[in-house]
Amino acid sequence: MKKVYLMMYDLGAGHRSTANALKTVIEQRKLPWKIHIVDAFKEIIGTTAPHYVYNNLILKKTWAKIINDPLLVPSFKLQIQLSHFAWLGRFKKFWQQHQPDLVVALLPYTNRLIYESLQAVCPSVPFVTVITDHADCPPHFWIEPQEQFLICPTPTAVTQAKHLGFPQDKIFCTSGVVIHPRFAEPIKVDRRNERQRLGLDPDLPTGLITFGSQGSKVMLEIADSLEKSLLNLQLIFICGRNEEIANILRRQQSRLPRFIETFTSEIPYYMHLSDFFIGKSGSVGVSEAVAMNLPVITDCNALSMFQERPSAAWIAENEIGIVVKDFRDINQAVAKLIQPENLRRYRANAAAMDNRAVFEVVEILERVLENSFLEATQIVRV
Missing domain, CATH: 3.40.50.2000 (Glycogen Phosphorylase B;)
Structure with missing residues (x-):
């Protein structure tokens, strides 16, 4: 059984719902994978403070939204930068203990941290970022300049990835944002x-x-x-x-x-x-x-x-x-x-939109895991 790690956090419900949607399709297809859904902040870094701030303030309080962009977001990014080396050690320890075969990021902000820790411990393990918004919000949100595969839900996100220097064989475009197959x-x-x-x-x-x-x-x-x-x-x-x-x-x-x-x-x-x-x-x-x-x-x-x-x-x-x-x-x-x-x-x-993204992403991950990148590029056209 291949060990596949879906990295997310419970800030809102979108990231976990994306992980659950992918897990459902993987199980329906009976792929020989063991799926691990991991809340990166709670289970690796050991904090739920971002969950509280986002879920109980940003989503519910109008006054918090007023200071979100000018204050809370820069503060959050700064905390990630200042804590980088300490958190890097926790991620490295996690990968040493779990030895993944594929790591999939379904969350923004921390993808550089996940990638660098994975490179330090398991450099041959492929790393994939699945963008769950309709576009990136640079800098240092979804798309980081590092060796990874990017799964983009819209042509806009594809264009952003290309402008950041990603080669076409590392970019895949789906028919939309991943949603649960029951829809x-x-x-x-x-x-x-x-x-x-x-x-x-x-x-x-x-x-x-x-x-x-x-x-x-x-x-x-x-x-x-x-x-x-x-x-x-x-x-x-x-x-x-x-x-x-x-x-x-x-x-x-x-x-x-x-x-x-x-x-x-x-x-x-x-x-x-x-x-x-x-x-x-x-x-x-x-x-x-x-x-x-x-x-x-x-x-x-x-x-x-x-x-x-x-x-x-x-x-x-x-x-x-x-x-x-x-x-x-x-x-x-x-x-x-x-x-x-x-x-x-x-x-x-x-x-007419015909969103099949959850099925497309699973097919892409399957090809990536099999190291058949050329075949993967034929699944969906960039």
Whole structure:
């Protein structure tokens, strides 16, 4: 059995969901690999401080987003630089103990650290970085100038890699961001009946509102704005682990039919019941929505996290939704989107994306592991 290490961290849910998606396909294909999903900060460096800051401040607090780019991100990068040699020793010890056959980075910031430690202990082991955002955010985010394979979800990311000097035989382009294969599976339930079972109208336009695994108070603002509008629709709220937001929504009186759920593994089911998606422009979340043929409404402004801004650009460029400057414009965006001709066009554009990335990445990793690089370049065209 080959030992394959998928390196991630639980800052948000996207990195772990990517790892779980790849593991699922690897197991479905019965490849002779032993998969290890490793939270680099928690299990190797021995800290969960970045998890707390990101999950409990950046994702939930507006004031934290204001200082994210000018203060928190530079501070985080500085900490990585100052701790490089100390952390390098911990990674080297980890590789000495585990002796991997393939290492795959599903996380930004620490890829230089992972690569250098791997080179020091197991220099023949291939190192692959799978970019899980729609583009890199240089410097020292996803793409580091080192000997590695890069798996890019968009032509934009491919262009960035080439500009940084990566040869074409080290770059692979997939059909999108990796999402779980269940988003490609048919859901055999009757939408009208299921809507009624949840207390919803079987025929009203239905919006799914979610802001990732930690939720956000922005959901309350969106709910209030739509409540005061003249729009005739209904809403499904997925609040993640944010019980506070869920409880507030449940206590509110609403003229619009609504269903409130907390953290769930049934996102494809709720997307199947919906007509459009409202949420932050996280690469995995919007890609899941598009895979379910849901047009997306998201925002992009100075408070948007820099790694999510390329996702908003991707949505606008491919005409698979509407990007607003601020969710205070949500009423106008929803009114425009649910016009029948617009909704049909956006849904058709979403259906045309055909994201097969999770399967493509596993095929690429298989070729890399077999040292058949030429064959790997024929899987997907850069």
